[in-house]
Structure formats: structure tokens, C-alpha cells
Amino acid sequence: MWAKASTWWTYFRVSLEERMVYRGDFIIGVMMRFLPFATQVFMYWAIFETLQANEQPEGRLTGEIGGFTFYDLIAYLLLVTVTRAFSSMPGLTSGISNSVRNGEVKKYLIQPIDMVGFMLIQRVAHKLVYYVMAFLPFAFWFYLFRDCFTNGIPGVEIFAVYLLSLVLSFLLGFFLETCMGLIAFWYLEVTSLTFIYMLFNFFLSGHMFPLTWLPGEFEWAVQALPFQYLAYFPAAVFLGKITGAALYWGIVVQIAWVFFFFLLSRLLWHRGVKRYSGFGG
Amino acid sequence: MKTYIQVFLTFARNSLVRDLSFRTNFLLQCVTSISWAIMNWAFFKIIFAQGKNIAIGKGTGWTENEFFIFLGTVWIINAIVQTFFMPNAQEFSELIRTGNLDFALLKPIDTQFLVSFPRLNWASLANFFLGIVVVVFYANALMHDAVNPLSLSVFQVLSYIVFIGAGVVIMYSVMISLAATSVWLGRNQNLYMIWFYLTNFYRYPMEIYQRGVIGWGLWGFFSFVVPVLVVANVPARTLAQPLRESGGNRWENWLILLLFTMALVSLWVSRRVFRWALSSYRSASS
Known part of the structure; x- marks a missing residue:
């Protein structure tokens, strides 16, 4: 037990340092990431202007789209x-499927370690480094748009649920993409699958627009699929758009999805390894 | 001149042969880029579905049909850039890094031409045709608009095409200048990212920036310093005529003048940057 924990801890530290190598590039990258956000702000500003019936003091925008004012939306x-x-787990699916295809996965089979577990540790380490380094750029942008948080910071209860659903969204993203990668044991080429995933993610996760904007016919798809928990749900919780029973029901469903994909990834891994055959060195 | 055309055609043919030798991959690339474009279209479709009077800016005239002409124009320009320049700009950075630029310098042909066109990515042209389809579809819808129909003359359609050409010249100049910076930076892995972030600003009607200090600052920067704002705006305005109801406006002509001035200036500047970069180039190989 102790030996195992020490192996994992070592691997965690290695992953941490591996991520610290390209710091400069990284911070610039995070800063730049918000540039498209600036154009979005201007676009929505222009759009919400058209919803304005009469002039408001200080040019405040009063219109709403799908229950979101301009400030809510920002x-x-x-x-x-x-x-x-x-x-988001950049490169996870393709990483796993590549290592299955080119036989790299062998190294996990002959060592007494669990591949999915190690990848999880690696991701946790990478994400931690990311949050530490991205904190300043994020704080800068949040401060710049502080007036848009018209409800202020939510209470302790909501905030706790928010944090929980963030952690769950990490786990959900991880196990979901791991499952897609593991499908490579059956079909070597999973890029088309990744593409379909991205397509669904674009419309049903809410990372482009609030899901309340979707036409009513898609409501069932939002509810039946796990995508909303990858972007929409935590943000809506923070903004107080989801309250009461719906809030706790949402968390329960999110936990259920995490479990589902966790179990599925175990199943795929065990079945996949049985199918797998590696040759040569 | 004749040599240049022949060399270009050979490049184009070789790239086509190369692209088509992996037919499934070629088709898959086409499908992928078309899907991206359709997602983009659906995104705006969702926004415009939220209310009857929604437009990109009050009093700008960019309502649904006009805006989709704008979007189609962006796709056309993007497709041209991605087909002809993108693969080459990336290759150029790589040539500098590996020192293989030596071989290009030795050839008895203009180096800028030689590094600008050797590889065409034909699959990206899928969005070019999709863009045309969208523009034609929405222009047709506007022409049959019951309240405020659009009338287009042959001259206007021709100017649309010429303006797109001028816009492409600007995009090419920005891109080749960016790629040339790898001479000083060594490796320019972020080239695509920087390009993406810069061009992100040209994808919307310029009116959205015309507010606030930051907005006007961005407008000025992307109109005069890195003039990507005129690239899609001028052709799209010419065709969609968002302000036709109020009889158009005068600054249209100024924009056209700006487009052509900027096309010439940026081409000249990019040529200078390229030459300057070459003079700083030290071969990396032994």
C-alpha cells in the first residue's frame, strides 16, 4: 500500500515538473486565449443593443435572451x-488511441501500474500547474468584467455545490475522453469519433452559448446526455440560474455520469487488454 | 512572368496529385472543414432565432440575411487563405528552422514566390464553394425580400470579387510577415495561434467595435496597423448593402479606398519584411 502510494506520488511530482518546463509560452497562451473573448463581448454588446426598447441611463443594456441579460451572458x-x-482534456483521447495503435501501451501491461490511474494522476498534476499559472490572467479578466456579476458571489451553500460540480466536471471529462480513447482497442482510428464528440460538445455543453438558447426540441438531448456537465451546469449554478431541487438533482445526475464513465473505462480497459496483442520490442 | 505561372501550375498540380493519393483522407478533411462552417452558421442561426429584431448592432442593418452574406464572405476568404498560404507559411517557418531555406535561396526564381506557393491544400477549398453557396442563397433571399428588396448590378458583383481579391492580398501580407519573424524567433510554433487570434477580429462587421475607448482602439488598430478589418467588411457591404433602406452612406467609398490603400501598403511592407528577414537569415545546417 505504502509502496503504491509512493509510486503514485513520484509520478505526480514528475508530471508537475514536466508541466513547468514551458512557463513563458504558457502564460502568454492563457492571456491570448481571452482575445476571442473580447470580440465576443463586442458582438453581444452590439446584439443586445438591438433589443433595447428605450434609452437607459449610462447606456445600460436591459434586454434579455433566453433569461440572460448582456451582463449575465458575459x-x-x-x-x-x-x-x-x-x-477539457486536450490530447487525452488521441494520446490513448495512439499508444494503443503504436504499441506503447505495452509498457503499462508489463509494469505493475494501472494506465488509466496514471493518466489521471498526470492530468491532476497538469491541471494544478495550469490553475496556479492561469490564476493571474483569469483574475485580470474577471476583475475587468467584475460589474457583470450583478448578483455578486453566491452564498456558501451554492459556492460549495459549484466547487463540487467543477471537480466532478474534471472527472467526467477525464473518464469520458478515456473511454473514447480506449475504443482504439477495437477500432484503431478514433478521429471520426472525436469529431462527433466535438460536434456534440459545441452545441450541447454550452461552452459557446447558454443552453437556454437552444430550440425547445433539443431540451431532451441536453437532459439525456452528459455534455451540459462539461460547461453549462457549474456556470449556471454559480450564476444562480439553477436552484432548489434542480440543483441537487443536477449534482446527483453528474455524479451518476462520472460513475458510469468510470465503470465503462474499467470495463473497456479489461476487455481491451484481453483483445490486445503486441509484437516486437 | 510566364515562368512564374508555369511554376505555380506545377505546384498546384503536384499538390493536387498528392492530396488525391489519399482520397479518403482528402474527403474526410473536406467534411471536417464543412462541418465546422455549418456549426458556425448554426451558432448564428440560434442567436438570430432569439428575437425578431436581432441584428449585429443597432441601425447597422446587419440583420440575419445580410449577416450570413458577411459570414459566407469570411468563409470564402478563409478558404483561399487556408488553401494557398497557410501550409506554406508553416512550411516557411520550418525551412528557416531546419536550414533548408538554403535550397530555396539558390534557385533562380524569386524566393518569396518560391516559399509562398509550393504546397496547396486543396481540401480547404471545400469551404470556398460552401461560402459561395451561402452568399448566393442569402443574396437571393434578400433580392426577394418583400419589404426592402436588394438590387444588384453586374458591376456590384464584379466589384465584390475584386474586393475579395484585395482582401486576400492583405491576409497574405500579414501571414507572410508573421511567418518571416521565425528568422529572429527561431521557432514559431505559435504562428497558427497568433494568426488565429489576429484574424478572429475580422470575422465580424466592423461596427461592433465602434464604441467605447477599447472598441475604437481595436477598430483603429485593425483598420490601419494590421488592416484585417477591411478584408471581409468591404466586399460584404458591397454585396449585402446593409444600409440600403436609408439610402446607403457615404463612408462606403472611404472604406473601398482604405481597402485598396491597405492592400498596396501591406503588400509592400510584407515584401520589405521578407527581404529584411532573409538578410538576417543564417543557415542552421552545417
Whole structure:
């Protein structure tokens, strides 16, 4: 037990340092990431202007789209970047499928370690480094748009649920993408699957726009699929758009999805390894 | 001149042969880029579905149909840039890093031409055709608009095409200048990212920036310093005529003048930057 924990801890530290190598590039990258956000702010500003019936003092925008005022929307889009910082797993699916295809996965089979577990540790380490380094750029942008958070910071209860759903969104993103990567044991090429995933993510996770904007016919798809927990749900919780029973029911469903994909990833891994055959060195 | 055309055609043919030798991959790339464009279209469709009077800016005239002409124009320009310049700009950075630029310098042909066109990415042209379809579809819808129909003359359509050409010249100049900076930076891995962030600003009608200090600052910067704002705005305005109801406005002509001035200036500047970069180039190989 102790030996195992020490192995994991070592690997965690290695992953931490591996991530610290390109600091400069990294911080510039995070800063730049918000540039498209600036154009979005101007675009929505222009759009909400057209909803304005009469002039308001100080040019305040009063219109609403799908229950979101302009200020709500900006706050929402900022919060979604936070959720995405938890739930997005760049290169996870392709990394796993590549290591299955080129046989690298062998190294996990002959060592007494669990591949998925190690990848999880690696991701946790990478994400931690990311949050530490991205904190300043994020704080800068949140401060710049502080007036958009018209409800202020939510109470302790809501905030706790928010944090929980962020952590869950990390786990959900991880296990979901791991499952997609593990499908490579059956179909070597998973890029088309990744593409379909991205397509669904674009419309149903809410990282481009609040899900309340979707036409009513898609409501069932939002509810039946796990995508909303990758971006929309935590942000909506923070903004107080989801309250009462719906809030706790949402968390329960999110936990259920995490469990589902966790179990599925175990199943895929065990079945996949049985199918797998590696040759050569 | 004739040599240049022949060399270009050879490049184009070789790239096509290369692209088509992996047919499934070629088709997949086409499908991918078309899907991206359709997602983009659907995104705006969702926004415009939220209310009857929604437009990109009050009094700007960019309502649904006009805006989709704008969007189609952006796709057309993007597709041209991605087909002809993108793969080459990336390759150029790589040539500098590896020192293989030596071989290009030795050839008896203009170096800028030689590094600008050797590889065309034909699959990206899918969005070019999709863009045309969208522009034609929405222009047609506007022409049959019951309240405020659009009338287009042959001259206007021709100017649309010429303006797109001028816009592409600007995009090319910005891109080749960016790529040339790898001479000093060594490796320019972020080239695509910087390009993406810069061009992100040209994807919307310029009216959205015309407010506030930051907005006007951005407008000025992207109109005069890195003049990407005129690239899609001028052709799209010419065709969609968002302000036709109020009889158009005068600054249209100023924009056209700005487009052509900026096309010439940026081409000249990019040529200078390229030459300057070459003079600082030290081969990396032994």
C-alpha cells in the first residue's frame, strides 16, 4: 500500500515538473486565449443593443435572451472558461488511441501500474500547474468584467455545490475522453469519433452559448446526455440560474455520469487488454 | 512572368496529385472543414432565432440575411487563405528552422514566390464553394425580400470579387510577415495561434467595435496597423448593402479606398519584411 502510494506520488511530482518546463509560452497562451473573448463581448454588446426598447441611463443594456441579460451572458462566458479549464482534456483521447495503435501501451501491461490511474494522476498534476499559472490572467479578466456579476458571489451553500460540480466536471471529462480513447482497442482510428464528440460538445455543453438558447426540441438531448456537465451546469449554478431541487438533482445526475464513465473505462480497459496483442520490442 | 505561372501550375498540380493519393483522407478533411462552417452558421442561426429584431448592432442593418452574406464572405476568404498560404507559411517557418531555406535561396526564381506557393491544400477549398453557396442563397433571399428588396448590378458583383481579391492580398501580407519573424524567433510554433487570434477580429462587421475607448482602439488598430478589418467588411457591404433602406452612406467609398490603400501598403511592407528577414537569415545546417 505504502509502496503504491509512493509510486503514485513520484509520478505526480514528475508530471508537475514536466508541466513547468514551458512557463513563458504558457502564460502568454492563457492571456491570448481571452482575445476571442473580447470580440465576443463586442458582438453581444452590439446584439443586445438591438433589443433595447428605450434609452437607459449610462447606456445600460436591459434586454434579455433566453433569461440572460448582456451582463449575465458575459459573466456566464467567463465562468464557462473556468469550467472548461477543468473539463477539457486536450490530447487525452488521441494520446490513448495512439499508444494503443503504436504499441506503447505495452509498457503499462508489463509494469505493475494501472494506465488509466496514471493518466489521471498526470492530468491532476497538469491541471494544478495550469490553475496556479492561469490564476493571474483569469483574475485580470474577471476583475475587468467584475460589474457583470450583478448578483455578486453566491452564498456558501451554492459556492460549495459549484466547487463540487467543477471537480466532478474534471472527472467526467477525464473518464469520458478515456473511454473514447480506449475504443482504439477495437477500432484503431478514433478521429471520426472525436469529431462527433466535438460536434456534440459545441452545441450541447454550452461552452459557446447558454443552453437556454437552444430550440425547445433539443431540451431532451441536453437532459439525456452528459455534455451540459462539461460547461453549462457549474456556470449556471454559480450564476444562480439553477436552484432548489434542480440543483441537487443536477449534482446527483453528474455524479451518476462520472460513475458510469468510470465503470465503462474499467470495463473497456479489461476487455481491451484481453483483445490486445503486441509484437516486437 | 510566364515562368512564374508555369511554376505555380506545377505546384498546384503536384499538390493536387498528392492530396488525391489519399482520397479518403482528402474527403474526410473536406467534411471536417464543412462541418465546422455549418456549426458556425448554426451558432448564428440560434442567436438570430432569439428575437425578431436581432441584428449585429443597432441601425447597422446587419440583420440575419445580410449577416450570413458577411459570414459566407469570411468563409470564402478563409478558404483561399487556408488553401494557398497557410501550409506554406508553416512550411516557411520550418525551412528557416531546419536550414533548408538554403535550397530555396539558390534557385533562380524569386524566393518569396518560391516559399509562398509550393504546397496547396486543396481540401480547404471545400469551404470556398460552401461560402459561395451561402452568399448566393442569402443574396437571393434578400433580392426577394418583400419589404426592402436588394438590387444588384453586374458591376456590384464584379466589384465584390475584386474586393475579395484585395482582401486576400492583405491576409497574405500579414501571414507572410508573421511567418518571416521565425528568422529572429527561431521557432514559431505559435504562428497558427497568433494568426488565429489576429484574424478572429475580422470575422465580424466592423461596427461592433465602434464604441467605447477599447472598441475604437481595436477598430483603429485593425483598420490601419494590421488592416484585417477591411478584408471581409468591404466586399460584404458591397454585396449585402446593409444600409440600403436609408439610402446607403457615404463612408462606403472611404472604406473601398482604405481597402485598396491597405492592400498596396501591406503588400509592400510584407515584401520589405521578407527581404529584411532573409538578410538576417543564417543557415542552421552545417
